Amino acid sequence: MNSTKMTWQGAAQIVDIKKAIFWGPWYVAEQRLRNMSKWLVSLISFGLGNPILFLFAIGLGVGSLVDANAGGKAIDGVGYLAFLAPALLAGAAIQAAMDETSFPTLQGFLWEKNFFAMNATHLTPNSIVIGVLIASLIRAALTTLLYEIVLILFSAITWASVLPLFVSAMLAAGAFGAAMLATASKVVDDDGFFAIVGRFVIAPMMLFSGTYFPIASLPIYLQPIGWISPVWHATNLGRVLSYGLPIEPWLFAIHIGYLLSMFVGGSLIAGRIFAKRLDS
Amino acid sequence: MSLIGATYDSAIAIAERRSGKLGSNLYVGRSSALLERNLLAVRSSTWLTVFSGFVEPVFYLLAFGLGLGNLIGGVTDGSGHPVSYAAFIAPALLATSAMNGAIYDSTWNVFFKMHFQKFYNTVLSTSMGPLDVALGEISWGLLRGLAYAIGFMAVITPMGLVPSWWGILAIPASLLVAFGFSSFGMAVTSYFKSFQQMNWLNIFMLPMFLFSGTFYPLSVYPEWLQSIIQAFPLWQAVEMIRALCLGQIGLGLLSHVIYFVVMISIGLVFTTRRLTALFMR
């Protein structure tokens, strides 16, 4: 045993409890972001690679069939690529937010149980929830910006629509991230969780939300999937904001209201489940 | 306690019957025991997970076939006949179903069995040989692929998306496709050591799904890109099954069959070699 002497002033001296409580969520977010930074290279390459693939395959490939059949201004009076861009953007933002709310939550409760360790400090369940959400929104913002650069290069969007599309994508990310956080915090057995969420929630949400074609061209029995999907609300919002798709004011309000209430509702429910699980 | 064995063959008697046959160190003709094991194991797994793998291509069919079909109208097939967009993508998604089903078990599940459950250590400490294990696991993946394909066929046929009677042959063709992907998938997986490497599989699968002439004819691409895509197994599968479903029978089909036979053999050889190297070194 080495007999080195530790400096020791005591927690009362070195911890400013008011400050620690106020900034608590940011410490949680910092932990998440440090974790993320280890994968920065793959995050960036996915963030760029995925949109490029979809733009080539669907935007240009399928787009060539659509535009050949119905002319270059077939949908909403714009080309297929311009129509597709807000949808792909919302989808990518949601995917990023989903990754940063689902994995960390299963990790925190099941795999490494680090949420319990956090809860043993001054951090409250709510500060953990907010912290995870902050980190997921930062990740979504990064992904969205990267995606927008690619879209600009493909001439799929204009410079003027960069900011409005960023906002609509982030609304989607927040709404879905919060809902995912609430769902994932309920999970006690992760067997098949990602397969089921991926194929029964994400896949239909991405496919039936007016992403690749207007929701109205689906049979009526498939349209409700779009109505409840944050992707549709964000995509339609994005189309209004980027190429001026005409819209009724009430629908515009519904889009924003739906996404915001999903965000707030999801966060509140997540907070409640976290508290129950951590403090029981 | 060994008395009750008297009327039954002992493990030794069974093993000695194989002795002396060619390759008896690698193969003892018992890959069915692994299928039996997997059948027991699957009973306890989440059926929803298994079902979810089948549903995904169906979603694509509904969304793209119904939704996009309205925008696109029709496409001209390989021999210049017009077909509806849904009938164009349905065989491609059938091929994808067979591929997905085969891949799920032969890649990620094999990876977990290999590195976390030490499953193959256990099996190979019995009188099974590495080729038994390779064949057993690959056949299991193949069966799931075949099940997905038959299920998908049962969805698209009533929808009128299989116009030709030759389409029946899409089922054995799916079997070939599933066998190929299962075999190759397990071989590749057996060389992977980390999750990061496994993620490369996903990175490879997505563009292959998107670009293999699944959603539109390959002719939209420049020729150099076309010939690259033609080298990939999903394109081979899509072409073969699409030709059968649309009733375009020709000698060209044979080249796809040969492609998959080669793919299966390569997969089997490398899986067996790798299992031997990993667990019998």
Added chain:
Amino acid sequence: MAEAMIKAVGLTKKFEEFVAVDGINFEVKKGEAFGLLGPNGAGKSTTMRMISATSQRTAGDLHILGKDPNQKGPEIRAHLGVVPQSDNLDRELKVWENLFIYGRYFGLSRAFLKKKVDELLAFAQLEEKRDAKTDSLSGGMKRRLTIARALVSEPEILLLDEPTTGLDPQARHVLWDRLFRLKEQGVTLVITTHYMDEAEQLCDRLIVMDKGRIMAEGSPAELIKQYSSKEVLEVRFGSTKNAEAAQNISGLGDRVEVLPDRILIYTEDGEKVLKQIVKLGFEPVTSLVRRSSLEDVFLRLTGRQLVD
């Protein structure tokens, strides 16, 4: 009775440049319990894997029941029951299915296995856990199930790699009892362990391995007699005084070993030596007189402790 079940001559295993097993010779006779004792990395597990016909030797000769594992892998494995170091039960199967399917790997018939499984569940005291998932079993239960699984093919040789590592004392004794019963039935046991009490309890004969070589061979009693004294006196003087005390008492007993935290004195009469130490003016903080064990044999042979 003296038929050789396993015979190794100059058995060698290299991994690239690293020599894991360095030309060892040994023979295991029918019905005996044979132990491989040594610290981690001594080459015990590698030797075990070569015996279990899942690892090809680099050089030398190895015969199991007169057959060469490099030629007749599956055939030899049909004679063996393997209990690996870490339980690798099939987590996706129930307890009874683990036994059943393992038997199917040997090609045994379903009718035979139906009876066999019940018999083995009784042997492993796991009848009530028949339909449980393996995850719900305790460490001792898992081990017993792993052993039962290895018995499904009624093997002549049972290979056990560190059978009781990680088990609590009670579970170890239950397990030893089961192994004794097997031995009584004429099953040949080959056991690796780094616990000397286990080796003393279970093994008729053992080899002490270190760095891939055999350091000594014999029954536990023979080894202790040959390499150690009857008793051992262990004394502690506290971390600062050990070295000084050691210098002054080095002449006492047959032999003295100075360890970082204590001093061992090998002697025929421990109490007598303790009195002599006190007479010399050294008052140990703690003292203990005990019988010699294989631990002492190993210390003598290698100058190192078995468990560090």
